[in-house]
Amino acid sequence: MNSIVIARYDESLDWVLNIPSDFEIFIYNKGKPVNDPLIVDRAEHIVDRPNVGRESETYIHHMLTKPRDDDSFTVFTRGDPFAHSPDFLPLLQNWRQWDSLQPLSWQWSSDQNIPPAPLLAEYEQRLRGRLRVRPERFSLSSWSPPDFVDEGALGTSRDYCALHGSPPEGENVASDFLRKCGLDELANKAKANSFGVFSYGAIFAVRNDLIAKWPRKSLEIAYQATLGRPVYGYVLERLWLHLFGAEFDTPAASRMTPEQPLPQQATPELEYPKAEPSTNVEADDDLVSVQVEELRDTAEKLRMEISQLREALKTQAALDQRAIHDVASVIKNIGGVGRPKRLFISTGYFATAIAATLASQQGSATDDYLLITIDRQGAEGNTRWAYQMYDRWASVRTVGHDEYYENNAGFSNPFNCHFDEVYSSHFHMAGFVGQKFPASRYSFYEEGLTTYSQALNVRVQDNNTRFYALSPKILRTASIVSQPIDVKLLTQLLEKTINCYxxxxxxxxxxxxxxxxxxxxxxxxxxxxxxxxxxxxxxxxxxxxxxxxxxxxxxxxxxxxxxxxxxxxxxxxxxxxxxxxxxxxxxxxxxxxxxxxxxxxxxxxxxxxxxxxxxxxxxxxxxxxxxxxxxxxxxxxxxxxxxxxxxxxxxxxxxxxxxxxxxxxxxxxxxxxx
CATH class of the missing domain: 3.40.50 (Rossmann fold)
Incomplete structure (x- = not known):
């Protein structure tokens, strides 16, 4: 039986009642509960999920937990498919006419004019009344379609390169990401090409035996990526069709030599002005043949020159971007010119969760560092937890309990940099922290009841010192000013870790x-x-x-x-x-x-x-x-x-x-x- 996977946040699901009966419905709900009795009765599966990872997290979660290896279809869609696929329900009714891998969308958004309305009107005219569905071509480097400018897609490419640096020479964003997911064979295919195809809104259908070919280890790597930066979700949105077998196209011109046979081009039908019949028919035919060959050669040379120019511009753009990144890195490391640096000193898992919340709560205008003091727990597990809670740490280090609290005469700053602010959890260590980590400002944050007890008994000299707490009401009589920690944000960060354990x-x-x-x-x-x-x-x-x-x-x-x-x-x-x-x-x-x-x-x-x-x-x-x-x-x-x-x-x-x-x-x- 076919199935349909719906990645829902708070969208109306009334349309689900019109899904054909030969589809088993999986609703993965990341928003308000689904209580409509008609929808509950129609959907075979309604699964509440934490609101993380966009639709890509939902899709891969389904592939990991509900694997099937048969020739029936699984449809993947968002909670509201109609903005991207106005003929979505009629397309479902015609599933017997689908290809094994079937795009099911038409556009990104008519309100945002993507694709431009004139292009869509031209496509629709060609359909002659058939259902509206079309894949879109896109550059494997810039992520934008070749026929118009998509600023959002260009932003995806920029964000990816800002995170990982420009792809290595000869690679593109698609091949770099696929290689990171352990899909080297597919990455090599992307590397050898310039363009791919995708279905807007990540709305498509695929036979289950094609899903089963995706190696589970690679699937798990991609799943972990969906829990991290949002850019990975945008990258996956344009690679779904290729992950299940769609071919890349337009080989990169830089890989072709003059000795290699060039792709055949369709000969244009040329119209000539009518002339008086010639008495030398064979001579006229020979002349026309020579002209056609010359035109064909000229067109081929122009095509090659344009392709080579496009690749040269793309290469130069990548070099420019890399140069900008290198210059920014140099500037960042010049004393007094870089971003402010902030240190959080954690006593373990819970304190790290609070530190991650504060770092997120106070914005990303600083470089945040984390030092974890280890008490009868593993350094590796604590470090992994730190990055699961907050993946923007500039650096995470650990130090043993005895080395930091007891025999700490030889302890030194492991980061080798100056900090503008330092946040710690123990008031009685304030002198030691000030000696080892000179800074312009010091604050404290809770790591448990220990910190509350200290905060109630400490006398703070600096009125600018703050104590960040989940329950500041306990500290109404304390001399230090307490600030509330964003409880909702902490809960959201903790929810991200549910699927890690x-x-x-x-x-x-x-x-x-x-x-x-x-x-x-x-x-x-x-x-x-x-x-x-x-x-x-x-x-x-x-x-x-x-x-x-x-x-x-x-x-x-x-x-x-x-x-x-x-x-x-x-x-x-x-x-x-x-x-x-x-x-x-x-x-x-x-x-x-x-x-x-x-x-x-x-x-x-x-x-x-x-x-x-x-x-x-x-x-x-x-x-x-x-x-x-x-x-x-x-x-x-x-x-x-x-x-x-x-x-x-x-x-x-x-x-x-x-x-x-x-x-x-x-x-x-x-x-x-x-």
Missing amino acids: SIPIFENPRNIVMLAMGFPPHISGSRSHSFEACEPAAKMLRAAGFDVWLKPHPRAPIDDLFGNSSLAAAGVRLLETDAPLIEPVILANRQTISAVVSVYSSFLVHSYPLFGIPAFTIRSPVIDRMQAAWKSLQDSTVPDVDMLLGATPDSIPSIARSFHNASVNDAGKLSRRM
């Missing part, structure tokens, strides 16, 4: 996630202490009919202990994932999680403002005095787990709101007394 999807709608405690570096207590205090609450929640999951702390693995624990005996399940934080797991399951519970975890403070999921604390002693102080701060902001006794999934949000409102009233009374 193995994350379980909860099957039942009644789930409680329990978070095991961590240990400070100087504590060597039993790992079972990280979760033993959860047992009474876990049994209570299990008796109430909830599925209870225990997420180990990343610095205290318990896989080998949990199977024989009393929690496991009570039916609690171990939440196993390679995601470095709980946040991506929560985002992937936010509709089915009723609450998050822990003895001590910074996540409890942010669970409700970040994800709208109530959090509850377990009253229990913690490991040491410092952790007790941090837990006291936590417990003042979240309700006790005992309030869940007899609760249902529907009543839990009300319990959390009541606690929140009571806290607000208490804070108001306190401020009035002050």
